[in-house]
Amino acid sequence: MKEILIVSGKGGTGKTSITAALASIAKNSVMADCDVDAADMHLILNPDIKEENEFISGHLAQINQSNCLSCGVCQQNCKFDAIKIRDGNYSVDAVACEGCGVCVWSCPASAIDFNDNLCGHWYISDTRLGPLVHSNLKAAAENSGKLVSKVRDEARKIAKSKESEFILIDGPPGIGCPVIASMTGVSAAIIVTEPTLSGLHDMERVLDLAEHFQIKAYACINKYDINLSVAKKITDILKSRNVSLIGQIPYSSEITQAQIEGKTIIEYSDGAASKAIKEMWQAFIEISN
Ligand code: SF4
Ligand code: SF4
Incomplete structure (x- = not known):
């Protein structure tokens, strides 16, 4: 082959x-x-799609607002400037987040989820x-x-x-x-x-x-x-x-x-x-x- x-x-x-x-x-x-x-x-x-699969790569941080203390520690530690304040709440810019996990580790309230990052899909098709x-x-x-x-x-x-x-x-x-x-x-x-x-x-x-x-x-x-x-x-x-x-x-x-x-x-x-x-x-x- x-x-x-x-x-x-x-x-x-x-x-x-x-x-x-x-x-x-x-x-x-x-x-x-x-x-x-x-x-x-x-x-x-x-193509006639026969199989569809998720393409997961790395992780994405996401702040759980109900647990957030608004202390700003995550923003101070994020080297990628991915944590913003929007409408008075700390939140993660998904495009800027590099999935390094530093904010998750440093948050005193364990308020940051670190989920798999769904980047797309791949397919097997007949043509x-x-x-x-x-x-x-x-x-x-x-x-x-x-x-x-x-x-x-x-x-x-x-x-x-x-x-x-x-x-x-x-x-x-x-x-x-x-x-x-x-x-x-x-x-x-x-x-x-x-x-x-x-x-x-x-x-x-x-x-x-x-x-x-x-x-x-x-x-x-x-x-x-x-x-x-x-x-x-x-x-x-x-x-x-x-x-x-x-x-x-x-x-x-x-x-x-x-x-x-x-x-x-x-x-x-x-x-x-x-x-x-x-x-x-x-x-x-x-x-x-
Ligand atoms: S470090 Fe945790 S508690 Fe503090 S602002 Fe960030 S998410 Fe909220
Ligand atoms: S995972 Fe890393 S890049 Fe993403 S928001 Fe947290 S500290 Fe910033």
Whole structure:
């Protein structure tokens, strides 16, 4: 079983559309939507949720007003400035609270509850293209790296039980903690970039990250024909870094049309973009084997 991460240095490069398209081609696969802060594979895959689970991470302080003496000790001790006075009462700002527990420990009246922090949910779903593990992280919830690891773990379990050949991971953008959690230990990373200077810069940052974690990286330029000179620069950089360019996908309004209809580009059309993605997968299989 191979875990393939599809990743980009920034959002909006077409990474999710390409991941879903690859799932259309690589039949025996499990999909993992690890872009947990902005999960959107479900928009294309219309999942039938089979299992819903809570994602609990850390604790959240909550002041029990009926026991509170209004002494202010908790506010003095909170290093995260998470305890405020609202309408004359001490209360915890749930977004600012880091769940360190210092206020709970220091409160002379034992007036602070310290409950599990429900940060979101994760799901196992059936889709027409195979099983999908996905999630819904609450707004401003942290620990997205931990949720990414959970989604990957569950996808692995399913792939193992179904003897799937591939796990296709739709990775988060950027190079932060969720990307690191998506990348560590994968079989290969396909970096999706676009021919803009920011696309080029962000691609290099992801390449650095892959190099750091010793992950074999491949690259694909989406909408390569909207700026051929930057596409050439990207090609030159990839050559100099010894990274295989496995696909150049032309701009196509069909990709947006496919999204509107809730289809992958492979399901929607046999046009140039669809063909380029099929060729890319073929090239990836040949080179990576
Ligand atoms: S330390 Fe306890 S009693 Fe004092 S203000 Fe905070 S919650 Fe209330
Ligand atoms: S748990 Fe820590 S961060 Fe949260 S309110 Fe208490 S002292 Fe502040």
